[in-house]
Amino acid sequence: MDVVSDAISAVRTGRPSSNRLRVSGSWCVRLSPYEGAGFHVVLSGSCRLLPDGGGEPVALGTGDVVLLPHGAGHVLADGPVGASDVARAVRFEEVRDTDVRNRGGGREVELLCGKYRLDRSRVHPLMAELPEVVHLPNRVGGHPELRAAVDLLARELDDRRPGSCLALPSLLDLLLIYMVRAWMTEARTGVWPKALTDPVTTTALRALHTTPAAPWTNASLATEAGVSRATLARRFTALVGRPPMAYLTWWRLTLAATRLRDTDVPLATVARETGYGSPYALSHAFSREFGVTPGRYRTGATP
Template sequence: MDVVSDAISAVRIGQPSSNRLRVGGSWCTRLAPYEGAGFHVVLAGGCWLLPDGGGEPVTLGAGDVVLLPHGAGHVLADAPGDTARAVPFEEMTRPAGGNGREVELLCGKYRLDHARVHPLLAELPQVVHLPNRVGAHPELRSAVDLLAREVDERRPGACLALPSLLDLLLIYMVRAWMTESATGSWPAVLSDPVTTAALRALHSDPAAPWTNDRLAAEAGVSRATLARRFTALVGRPPMAYLTWWRLTLAATRLRDTDAPLAAVAREAGYGTPYALSHAFSREFGVTPGRFRAGGSSSSR
């Protein structure tokens, strides 16, 4: 697995959901904050996205894609202005018509567990706007085109095709942000060959008996060079990152499977359930058993 795939897989829960919104005239709808990530694809026409908290309004045109990776509340409207007129998204059942341009959007949500989110996803801004530009992000554009053809759920196989395309859309949106980001640290992390080689090794086999010397050899540099570059870019030393990632994987397995604790410990690189339990409790403030049972936990 690569870092982006692992980062998404570790927090994703269940399948994404989506709804097609087709309106015209004067309209305004509010989408409440959500424990996950929201997205919109403008299939036709254009509108405005108005973030909660006074963020800058965003103009959306046909083919534009927008991701709200932290589930921020926002308003969609035909024009910027008074958001007090916004009705809840669930009540937007009025058919298209009126004196304004017709707008069609695919609006949806990804269920994500933000408690142990990977730092790559954590540094995404509240709103990621990816305008439709000729020649930009061809994979994303292809996914949007395919989604536009699949939004009619009466087509054969749409129940399988649509969730799969939405999963691809999330990957392509994150990729596109990494390509365009001028401020994020993780695009720089994954463009550095030494750090990328080390991360690829750790994510490919997190349970291996890694040491700084072995990881440095894998990256083709000295131990001091690896430690310096990895810590400066990632924000923590290689072995500290490995410990965090192993425990994050264990939490994901505990959440998503009924695998015995001994198997979870072995897959995460811990020799015994006790060793895993001790490290897990120190990191997350709760034992693996309580975590699996739904007990309270804290994230660091």
């Protein structure tokens, strides 16, 4: 798998959820902080988003997509948001199942609001680097695959269409990939967008993610990347934030955590799949990284 796919797969759990929100007139709703990632797709109309913590308001128009990858609390409103608006905000849970159209007239706004369940204990640094709010405006010609996913989502929101119960969560998973990909394309700062455009680092990362259980060494990885060990170590460490073998160890343990939580395969199998010679070797490294044994981690125990 590639790094972006692995980064998302490692942290994502369960299935995404979504709700349609139709409002008009003067309105203001609040969404509480969430242990996952939130998103909004503006299907029609326009509104404003104000993140918690004094962040800058974000103006959203038809076709815009916004991702809150760290589950930040925020307010959505019909127009500019001030302190008085935040105070009058209605909890989203109280209005999402209620028809609040035509309150005070005005243009109707329709949004698709949803959440992704994420396991923060094994978040990849690529996901951790995402800003609190990722706003992807609906620009003509920009990110055509994201635009196509938004269009498909809008068509699948009618749950009376055959197969919609399967199509919608699958499209939401696709939306997350496209949002992360679009952010990486547009990011002007950040480590990972640079790391994944550097040919040496990208080749090394792809090798480690494709065959994490292989007996990699600095020498064999440098040969794979077509550079000297010194060049690989310098470029990889500068862009990724840790040396190649340290990253490999971390990634193997993250994979092991994913397998333990998501499957019931024996510990010996997990050890073999992640490059450890025995369950004991995996258990020792896992406990040092996560502060809990693999068995206790599998049952949901925390340090």
